[in-house]
Amino acid sequence: MKDDLGYYDYWPYANRPKITWPNGAKLAFWVAPNIEFYELNPPKNPSRAAWPHPYPAIPGYSIRDYGNRVGHMRQMKLLDKYGIRGSISLSTALCTHHPEIIDMCRERDWEFFTHGIYNTRYTYGMTEAQERAMILESMETIERAVGRLPAGYLAPALSHSEVTIDLFAELGGTYTCDLFHDDQPTPISVRSGKRFVSVPYSLELNDTIVYVVNKIEPRRYGQMIKDSFDRLYAEGAASGTVMCIPTHNYQVSCPHRLKAYEEALEHITGHPDVWVTTGREIADYYLAHHYDAAVADIKRGRKE
Amino acid sequence: MSTQSVTSPHPSVDDGYLEYPSRRYGMDHDRYAWSMLTERKPVTWPDDKKLAVWVNLSLEHFPLNPASSSASKLVKLPGGMTMPYPDLRHYTLRDYGNRIGVYRLLEAFDKASVRPTLAINALLVERYPQLAAMIRERGNEVIAHSWSMDTAHASDLDEVAETELIKRSIDTLTTAFGNAPTGWLSPGKLESPNTPDLIKAAGIAYFCDWVNDDMPYAFHTKHGDLVAMPLSTEIEDRFVVIDNFQSEQSWSEQVMDACDLLLAEANEQGGRILSIPLHAWVMGQPHRIKHVEAALAYVMSKPGVWNATAGEICAAWQAQQRVA
Numbered sequence: 001m002k003d004d005l006g007y008y009d010y011w012p013y014a015n016r017p018k019i020t021w022p023n024g025a026k027l028a029f030w031v032a033p034n035i036e037f038y039e040l041n042p043p044k045n046p047s048r049a050a051w052p053h054p055y056p057a058i059p060g061y062s063i064r065d066y067g068n069r070v071g072h073m074r075q076m077k078l079l080d081k082y083g084i085r086g087s088i089s090l091s092t093a094l095c096t097h098h099p100e101i102i103d104m105c106r107e108r109d110w111e112f113f114t115h116g117i118y119n120t121r122y123t124y125g126m127t128e129a130q131e132r133a134m135i136l137e138s139m140e141t142i143e144r145a146v147g148r149l150p151a152g153y154l155a156p157a158l159s160h161s162e163v164t165i166d167l168f169a170e171l172g173g174t175y176t177c178d179l180f181h182d183d184q185p186t187p188i189s190v191r192s193g194k195r196f197v198s199v200p201y202s203l204e205l206n207d208t209i210v211y212v213v214n215k216i217e218p219r220r221y222g223q224m225i226k227d228s229f230d231r232l233y234a235e236g237a238a239s240g241t242v243m244c245i246p247t248h249n250y251q252v253s254c255p256h257r258l259k260a261y262e263e264a265l266e267h268i269t270g271h272p273d274v275w276v277t278t279g280r281e282i283a284d285y286y287l288a289h290h291y292d293a294a295v296a297d298i299k300r301g302r303k304e
Numbered sequence: 305m306s307t308q309s310v311t312s313p314h315p316s317v318d319d320g321y322l323e324y325p326s327r328r329y330g331m332d333h334d335r336y337a338w339s340m341l342t343e344r345k346p347v348t349w350p351d352d353k354k355l356a357v358w359v360n361l362s363l364e365h366f367p368l369n370p371a372s373s374s375a376s377k378l379v380k381l382p383g384g385m386t387m388p389y390p391d392l393r394h395y396t397l398r399d400y401g402n403r404i405g406v407y408r409l410l411e412a413f414d415k416a417s418v419r420p421t422l423a424i425n426a427l428l429v430e431r432y433p434q435l436a437a438m439i440r441e442r443g444n445e446v447i448a449h450s451w452s453m454d455t456a457h458a459s460d461l462d463e464v465a466e467t468e469l470i471k472r473s474i475d476t477l478t479t480a481f482g483n484a485p486t487g488w489l490s491p492g493k494l495e496s497p498n499t500p501d502l503i504k505a506a507g508i509a510y511f512c513d514w515v516n517d518d519m520p521y522a523f524h525t526k527h528g529d530l531v532a533m534p535l536s537t538e539i540e541d542r543f544v545v546i547d548n549f550q551s552e553q554s555w556s557e558q559v560m561d562a563c564d565l566l567l568a569e570a571n572e573q574g575g576r577i578l579s580i581p582l583h584a585w586v587m588g589q590p591h592r593i594k595h596v597e598a599a600l601a602y603v604m605s606k607p608g609v610w611n612a613t614a615g616e617i618c619a620a621w622q623a624q625q626r627v628a
Contacts, residue, residue, distance in 0.1 A: 063515050124317075
């Protein structure tokens with residue numbers, strides 16, 4: 001084990017090269033619905049149990065199934081209403097299990113990025129070759145389903161190895177959602193030296209972290225999203241910021257929670273200088289317009 | 305490409321960990337068909353009501369000596385004893401629900417003209433005949449809720465023992481209330497791999513353990529289909545107030561927000577169900593009851609609301625599923 005994986009250098013928020021977004025937007029806003037499949041009876045991983053209950057772990061399994069049976073349509077309707085294209089963090093086995101959901105998202109020109117094959121298969125204990133095969137299979141599944149390889153990766157159930165991000169870059173990816181160190185995109189040093197970035201995804205505003213881990217009330221979650229937006233929008237006048245709301249249809253789409261989320265989306269999309277976009281578009285724009293200046297500035301800072 | 309070594313603290317997984325034998329269209333099991341709620345035929349409720357409101361009150365008994373009497377050693381049920389024996393604080397606080405809380409809640413239901421559905425641990429009617437007599441007198445629908453909050457249905461409960469446990473629970477409730485319960489709720493919504501088959505064989509028509517839908521659906525067993533009824537955990541009093549430490553006020557706001565959303569959805573997509581799952585020992589407390597009253601008053605004031613029992617909602621749904 002290492003004390004740091006060396007993916008990025010320390011880089012102070014103050015005095016960075018200015019980020020501009022298309023049409024003078026102050027903030028790039030994206031919503032990342034996790035569309036996941038959890039197995040009722042997954043093989044055991046020695047480092048992490050998939051479920052807190054023995055087979056059949058009905059409480060955990062059934063609420064996640066709720067997300068696909070009920071929740072997906074609710075959130076999709078809301079994103080349609082506010083003109084937001086989702087950037088899907090996809091358990092790619094869902095292409096086989098529930099192709100109807102994939103078709104609806106493809107018709108809407110949503111982005112698909114990979115979140116592994118199942119959210120009950122953890123990276124822990126995989127050899128580098130096994131992990132590479134798992135990531136590649138997930139990427140190829142997306143390519144088959146929607147005609148384009150994914151650009152982004154969020155490791156399944158946030159389970160990583162020391163080389164997860166290196167492997168994804170080598171397989172052709174351009175951005176990671178796994179790092180929570182910044183409110184702006186940042187260059188990521190991968191062992192292949194490829195141009196690769198982190199796009200802010202947010203753990204703090206992730207509905208599952210909010211509801212399951214931090215046990216926050218729905219209306220307070222709505223307020224947290226608005227407060228977060230207000231601050232990042234204000235700071236974005238000086239240099240462009242990124243805000244992401246990562247969601248799960250089995251959390252945010254429950255009947256008692258959707259209203260607070262809708263109010264937050266209404267608040268955000270009601271502001272003029274917001275670039276409502278996808279993770280991939282943020283990564284591509286940053287790589288084309290800001291990546292080189294960022295790398296030079298980081299290098300300069302290191303020498304001082 | 306570099307092949308630098310990985311310094312992993314994790315035991316390795318074999319290549320079987322990268323095989324996916326259940327990756328197929330639909331579900332990864334055969335208990336029910338994959339189906340999105342919006343793809344189903346719209347449901348209507350009696351008198352063209354839009355939202356069926358199912359107020360479910362669980363009446364539970366938590367034995368003081370779970371370590372020695374538990375049916376399962378594999379799982380712990382929510383609300384069980386946590387302190388060294390004798391855990392009088394939790395034992396009596398749960399018992400409070402059966403002495404005080406239930407009466408306070410029933411009064412609140414009556415005041416709001418709400419007919420509740422009562423999920424009852426069968427042991428309770430043996431222990432507290434006065435409580436059983438009162439419930440029989442009221443005539444509310446009773447759901448079988450196993451024997452006690454110490455009889456978890458889990459995979460270490462063998463089929464013979466589980467069959468007996470289910471029969472004993474149903475028989476005791478049948479004797480106490482004069483008719484056999486048609487609904488089942490497993491303690492903690494936990495099941496063994498056999499539970500759905502065994503309750504169906506015992507005459508149960510619907511069960512409330514799977515929280516994967518907002519509407520009923522057909523659930524396959526070895527003995528024919530059960531109806532899976534949607535009793536939400538996410539908005540349950542115990543989950544919101546005890547597990548998640550959220551305020552009673554927030555709980556009642558969540559019920560109101562759910563009511564608004566489901567009513568709006570019902571107006572566009574056909575009948576919906578709002579379940580309001582309560583526990584006598586949680587919401588029967590004096591500092592919580594007014595929030596139950598507020599939530600029920602709000603829900604019952606909405607045009608289009610049909611307050612009904614789980615069995616009534618199940619029957620109304622089922623009548624619309626038969627092929628014409």
